[in-house]
Amino acid sequence: MKKRPGGILAVYKYLDHLTDAMEKIRDRADFQGHEVFSPTSYHEIEHAGHFGASNVRWFTLIGAMTGTISGFALPLLMDYDWPLTVGGKQGGILSLPAYVIIGFELTILLGGLATIIGMLVTCKIPNPNQRVLDPRFTDDRFGIFVPGVQENSEQARLLRECGAEELRTIS
Amino acid sequence: MSDDVKWTKTISDVNDGILVTLEKPHPLFWVAWLIAIACVALGVSAWVYEITVGMGVTGLNSPVYWGTLITNFVFWVGIGHAGTLISAILFLFRAKWRNTVNRSAEAMTVFAVITAALFPLIHAGRVWFAAYWLLPLPNTNNLWVNFRSPLVWDVFAITTYLTISLLFWYMGLVPDLASIRDRVKGFRRLVYGILSFGWRGTARQWHNYEAGYGFLAALATPLVLSVHSVVSWDFAMSIQPGWHTTIFPPYFVAGAILSGCAMVYTLLIPIRKMFRLEPFITPQHLEACIKLTLLTSTIVAYAYGIEFFIAWYSGNEYEWAIFQKRAAGPYAFYFWTMVFCNCVFPLIWWSKRMRNNVAVSMVVAVLINVGMWFERYNIIISSLAEDFIPGSWGHYQSSPVEMALTVGSFGWFFFWFLIFCKFFPIISMSELKLIMPKPLSPKKSKGG
Numbered sequence: 001m002k003k004r005p006g007g008i009l010a011v012y013k014y015l016d017h018l019t020d021a022m023e024k025i026r027d028r029a030d031f032q033g034h035e036v037f038s039p040t041s042y043h044e045i046e047h048a049g050h051f052g053a054s055n056v057r058w059f060t061l062i063g064a065m066t067g068t069i070s071g072f073a074l075p076l077l078m079d080y081d082w083p084l085t086v087g088g089k090q091g092g093i094l095s096l097p098a099y100v101i102i103g104f105e106l107t108i109l110l111g112g113l114a115t116i117i118g119m120l121v122t123c124k125i126p127n128p129n130q131r132v133l134d135p136r137f138t139d140d141r142f143g144i145f146v147p148g149v150q151e152n153s154e155q156a157r158l159l160r161e162c163g164a165e166e167l168r169t170i171s
Numbered sequence: 172m173s174d175d176v177k178w179t180k181t182i183s184d185v186n187d188g189i190l191v192t193l194e195k196p197h198p199l200f201w202v203a204w205l206i207a208i209a210c211v212a213l214g215v216s217a218w219v220y221e222i223t224v225g226m227g228v229t230g231l232n233s234p235v236y237w238g239t240l241i242t243n244f245v246f247w248v249g250i251g252h253a254g255t256l257i258s259a260i261l262f263l264f265r266a267k268w269r270n271t272v273n274r275s276a277e278a279m280t281v282f283a284v285i286t287a288a289l290f291p292l293i294h295a296g297r298v299w300f301a302a303y304w305l306l307p308l309p310n311t312n313n314l315w316v317n318f319r320s321p322l323v324w325d326v327f328a329i330t331t332y333l334t335i336s337l338l339f340w341y342m343g344l345v346p347d348l349a350s351i352r353d354r355v356k357g358f359r360r361l362v363y364g365i366l367s368f369g370w371r372g373t374a375r376q377w378h379n380y381e382a383g384y385g386f387l388a389a390l391a392t393p394l395v396l397s398v399h400s401v402v403s404w405d406f407a408m409s410i411q412p413g414w415h416t417t418i419f420p421p422y423f424v425a426g427a428i429l430s431g432c433a434m435v436y437t438l439l440i441p442i443r444k445m446f447r448l449e450p451f452i453t454p455q456h457l458e459a460c461i462k463l464t465l466l467t468s469t470i471v472a473y474a475y476g477i478e479f480f481i482a483w484y485s486g487n488e489y490e491w492a493i494f495q496k497r498a499a500g501p502y503a504f505y506f507w508t509m510v511f512c513n514c515v516f517p518l519i520w521w522s523k524r525m526r527n528n529v530a531v532s533m534v535v536a537v538l539i540n541v542g543m544w545f546e547r548y549n550i551i552i553s554s555l556a557e558d559f560i561p562g563s564w565g566h567y568q569s570s571p572v573e574m575a576l577t578v579g580s581f582g583w584f585f586f587w588f589l590i591f592c593k594f595f596p597i598i599s600m601s602e603l604k605l606i607m608p609k610p611l612s613p614k615k616s617k618g619g
Binding site for chain 1: 181182183185186307313314315316317318319320324327328330331334335338339342345346349350352353354368369370371372373374375376377378379380381382383384386387390391393394397401601602604605609610611612
């Protein structure tokens, strides 16, 4: 297994301190690969991180389109394979309005499944090798982890200046 | 109602407050759970009896081939409506009160739809043949299913609804399961670690998670409205008087939301007590839920009125005859139960004092559930029993086996729901934190 990099972990109590720090370190090369932790999804963090649009949307779009196409293709192909004339009404393209429902349901179903897959892929989960740097990050604290730097470095000083309540080395 | 609930707590109290549920619940919990198990046992025995002896043990006979079992199916699908409505539609509308009730409403949806899905199978009698007439599998004659049949549409609608609701609910749980993982030790830590997929709560994860959650909500919104529309077409696509009307889809959707919201209220009150969640599920949240129920009650009352009016105005004598018989015929008791429970009793909620009276509101919410059950019963039975030709008229009476299956379905629903309450956070912790005051530094909070 690849060894996970050590570094420093700054713990923040306040959201504004965290976003201040994020703004300052965002584009700096000496903070390359840093990670930010939060107990929930504050929009301030998203804005400070400049993440851009999430790629989950492509998964949703492709899933939903596949669903629409297969939702219409399924009954049509089955109709042409063995036409069922029910109540004097023929199958196939003439019965298309009835297949709108199958098309709609499969659009939602495959769109939803693809969205979930998209979330898992982009969030990089399930992840059996995850490490919990601090259990408080799923409770009430925020954090920034910077790989490959020491506690007495310039980076650590900056994080502390932004209001970190705690700074420690992760080996 | 104002969304700005005045919290005296901070986000630091959320996990501690809610995860109490993982410790010792109120003794009432165990009593409720044992009652649920007893009901399930009754239902299972009734089903075994039905399979062994045959469908003759139900009250179903010509001309009424849909009875209590299909009523239960429609009822439970309806109950399953409010969950995704509260989760998805109120999420898109940014109604903040949803954040305290969405998790239990979603769980209710999942278990209600699972309960509903049992009934077409129970109703089929020889359940082992179900796969051939429900799913697009070629049978021995190499025929496919008839895609123009509303029953096949319904299979697609219910399956999609169950799948999407389940995924929506579970994705919401993942960050909370990670919170539990970070609090517990030993074997439980391993279990919650696996269940939470190794969620770490990084900003990037939250960013993608939020995007995906939004898309799921956007996909689930038309789904909520469509699923009961499709259920209503099971009836409306036939030519049976009393069923063949275009009002059915919106009428069924409103009814489903009414019963679902009433059930959310019915569940929230005991849960709040059993798991000591009063500080989180506040009277304002309960009142918001009641207001939504009251709104849908008025829509349902309007639908009942319009349905009657059109039956007369259409000039169709069969249609009009059915409606007269519903109100004054052999099934009049069910009709008036439905009207009083769904349209009259909820009127008490126009008074703010009554909305805030938990005992009164609980009684009304339970009565709405009863009324909504009778609504489905009334629609299904009365239209089938007496249609066009007097020579084919009949009468339907629910048999003890069907009643036992109904009781069993309630037991089955509560059995799963209570298990969920014991092992998973009933309130979405990560979403609750979002509606609490933001943890800003003292300087910042003063300044801004």
